Amino acid sequence: MNGLIDELRAALFSVWHRRWIALGVAWGVCLLGWLAVATVPNSYQSRARIFVQLDDPLADQIGIGMGDRRRDIDRVRQTLTSAVSLEKVVRSTSLGDGINTPKQMENMVLALGKAVKVVNQQDNLFEITAVSTDGSLPDAQSARLAQDIVQKLIDIFREENLAGGRGEMSDTIAFMNQQLADRQKQLEAAEQRRLTFEAKYPELSQGGASLVQRMEAGRAQVRDLDADIAAAQSALAAINGQLAGTPSTLSGPGTGGARGALSDAQAQLAAMRARGLTDSHPDVIAMKNQVAQLRAATAFEGPATGTPNPAYSSLQSIRAEKQANLQALQTRRASAQADLARVDAQQIENPAVAGEAQRISRDYDVLKQQYDKLLQDREALRLRGQVEDERSAVKFQVIDPPTTPRSPVAPNRPLLLLGVLVIGIGAGVAAAFAVAQLRSTFQTTARLEKALGLPVLGAISHTLTDSARALQGKRLKYFIAGSAALGGVFVMLLAAEMIQRGMVA
Known part of the structure; x- marks a missing residue:
């Protein structure tokens, strides 16, 4: 130590x-x-904050949502620091004094791009800052220059969102009108070709539908009719089973014996067949034998007496209705099958003409869809433009105006x-x-x-x-x-x- x-x-x-x-x-x-x-040299910084209101009920109703507005504002925020915007700032402030060549302008724009920042602090709040570092200017003028740069950036921000957006919307609608006019001419030409072809080959045209569409529609109709016929046949079989088990007359007083037993046996046999039992089933064979024996026994009895059965008459009416319905369905199926066969035969006999019909119909359908889609888009854009002109959802409010620097930041x-x-x-x-x-x-x-x-x-x-x-x-x-x-x-x-x-x- x-x-x-x-x-x-x-x-x-x-x-x-x-x-x-x-x-x-x-x-x-x-x-x-x-x-x-x-x-x-001293560096002076000026800053400002801008509030951007995004929500508007009418804009949301017609499809100008929050996501679209935020994308627009992000686009404007990015273009603020672009070379074009910064060149506007240079030319409108004292930064442009003494700049005579494109090379000088390019260097000044690059330097200004490093000195300008646009920060999104919150969803609706933006902060714009600019730093002025010019040793050739007095400190008071350098501080004033920083404030002028921020003010010009605010003006550009407002112009890009209001005037610029409306101008872009007008240009877009003009472009859509031009595209609609072109599609209308093409659609008219395709429709004229279709009408000419239908006049020349009326058997291959049916309301503008192609052969493929007609064949698909015919096959679908046949499938639907087959399903309806199967359902009608099942309903008719059920009615027949009920009718077979229902006696045509009701026994009067003093009647019965073998004749009543025969009616019961026949009803049981009909019920077995309605359940799907075949004639080879043991129960059906036994019941058929019993029915035969009872018939033989009733041969020795006198003529049957009794009153007509109203249930039997009702079932007969229902069976007649089901039979008529089944016959009508079968007739419709035969007609649809004939039409399908005729279209198929036309396609086989004239493949070139059939192919031409399909191509004309396909071209017309595609052009019609494109035209309808463009028309809807044009109307939506027009309504959107009117809303943006009269009730713009983006509203600017300067929360903090550009500050005048009191002391250098560096x-x-x-x-x-x-x-x-x-x-x-x-x-x-x-x-x-x-x-x-x-x-x-x-x-x-x-x-x-x-x-x-x-x-x-x-x-x-x-x-x-x-x-x-x-x-x-x-x-x-x-x-x-x-x-x-x-x-x-x-x-x-x-x-x-x-x-x-x-x-x-």
Whole structure:
């Protein structure tokens, strides 16, 4: 620990012994550094905030939704920093003074693009900032230039969303009208070709439908009729089963015996067949044998007596209706099958003509669909344009107008001046210490003993005369004055900086 303290004392002594070197180096470094700081131009920043209202009930109703508006605003925000927009800013502000060549304009646009920022702070809030760094202008004019740049950007923002959007909508509608006119001419030509073909081949045309469409429609109709016929046959079979199990007459008083048993057996046999049992089923065979025996037994009885059964008469009416319905369906199916066969035969007999009919019909259908789609889009765009003109969903409001900079944002000149002072003092101390290390002198007896490896018995102190002590005191006063002057220059520079900022404000 004592050795470390001795080394520190030796270093301080060597620096103090060469304090004039330290003071001179500090003055030189500080003057050069302060001169460099003075040449750095001030940068002034102006900012503004804009609120953009996006929601509008009528706009949402016709399809101008939040997503579309946000995409439009993102597009405008991106185009604000484009070369075209920045060139407008340059030409409308003092930045354009002295620019005579395209190369100068390009360099200025690139520099302005680095100094301008458009930030989306929230969904509806935008912040526009611009930094002006022009050493050729006074600070007050440079601050004013930053404000002018932000104001011009706000104007461009408004023009791009209002006037620019309406102009684009008008151009789009004009383009849609031109496309509609072209599609209408093509559609009229295709319709004329279709009418000419139908007049020449009436058997291959039916309301503009192609042969493929007609064949598909015919097959679909046949399939539907087959399903209806199957349902009608099933219903008729059910009615026949019920009719077979229902007696035509009701037995009167005193009748029955074998004849009543025969009716019951026949009803049971009909019910078995209605359930789908075949004649080879054992139950059906047994029931048929029973029916035969009962018929033989009723041959010895007298003629049957009884009243007509109303249920049997109702079932007969229903069966007649089902039979007529089934016959009508079968007739319709035969007609549809004949039409399908005729179309198929026409396609086989005249493949070239059939192909021409399909091509004409296909071209007409495609053009008709395109025309209808363009017409709907044109009307939607026209309604959208009217809403944007009369009730624009995007409404701008300047929350914070462009600020007038009161102080530069860069550089931090007071801090730089203090830093240069610290560096200058450090450089002076380092220079004095380095010079002391280059000279072969020993500041303490301990260092001499360590260097020689021999014991040192003592040291003779430096004694001064009265005149020498007076001269030393005078030099010390000069050194203190020189150091105070360095600090005074630093204070004067800080005061000048504060006065300059006050003049800008």
